[in-house]
Amino acid sequence: MKITIKRDDAFEIYELEDGAYTLLEALEKIKHEIDNTLSFSSGCRSSVCGSCAMRVNEKEVLACSYKVEDGDTVEPLNNMPIIRDLVVDMDKSYEMNVKAKAWLNKLNHEATLDHEAEKINEVQSDCILCGSCYSSCPVYAVNGEFLGPFSLTRVWKYVGDKREADAKEKIDIIQTNGVWDCTLCNNCTVVCPQNISSKADIEKLRIRSSMFGYSDPNFGNFGGGFDSGFGFDGSPTF
Structure with missing residues (x-):
């Protein structure tokens, strides 16, 4: 079994005995038996901490859960x-979380969460901070100020939380380098190990933005009317 690993600007090929390894097990075998200079991150080994995220054959994976195959090419996150x-x-x-103020900012002390309210944003709470969504994002690749799928998903979590007393402030913040800059390519959703759809969350943020009077600056207001970019049912009109 051969595995190619990107190191700096070069690729090195390592050969292992055939076997059923996770990528993390293969990397540890290489480090302990072949090349002790190889560096990688790992933690829980249970797909919980997100620290072993990397790219295999140009797709983001968690090394502790990915089953390595002969000929795989392994690279760091983009x-x-x-x-x-x-x-x-x-x-x-x-740091993008700080820019986006992705936390409960103004707490409505009278609001409480029942079971149904908790389930609304339950999925977003499962994020393990692995960074796979950032790595896969084509916008972030060309715009380093883009808030990115990870932060925007967290913004939706709190915009949708009825304990947040000033959702508009969060919506105001994400108008620049935020919801309208996303291409909705869905790469972030495809690679998320927790099955979080940042694309869907960004679409909901766009709808909420239109409710506060914002529209997609890339399309403008044709005919002098307000165009939110969405129909009354929340579906895109473009």
Whole structure:
């Protein structure tokens, strides 16, 4: 079994005995038995911590759950500075949460969450901070100020939370380098190990934005009327 790993600007090929390995097990075998200079991140080994996210054959995976195959090519995540080999610096992607104010900002102390309200944003709470959505995002690749799918999903979580007393403030913030910059390509949803659809969350944020008077600046207001970019049922009109 041969595995190709990107290291700096070069690719190195490692050969292992055939076997049923996870990618993380294969990387550890290479490090302990072949090349102890190989660097990668790992943590829980249970697809919970997200620290072992990387790309295999140009698709984001968790190394602890991906079953390695002969001929696989392994690379670090995209759109983030490489520290060494398969280890990347996630700080900038996390900083986008601060820009987006992706937390409960003004708490409505009179609001309480019942079971049904909790389930509305239950999926968004499952994010494991792996960064796969950022890595797969074509917009983030060309616009480093784009808030990105991870932060926008978190914004929707709190905009949709009835305990948030000022949802409009969050909507105001995401108008620049935010919801309208997304191409809705769905890459983020495809690679998310927790099956979170950031695309769907961004679409809901666009609908909420139109309710506050915003529209897609890329389309403008044809004929002098207000065009939110969405029909009355919330479906895109473009």
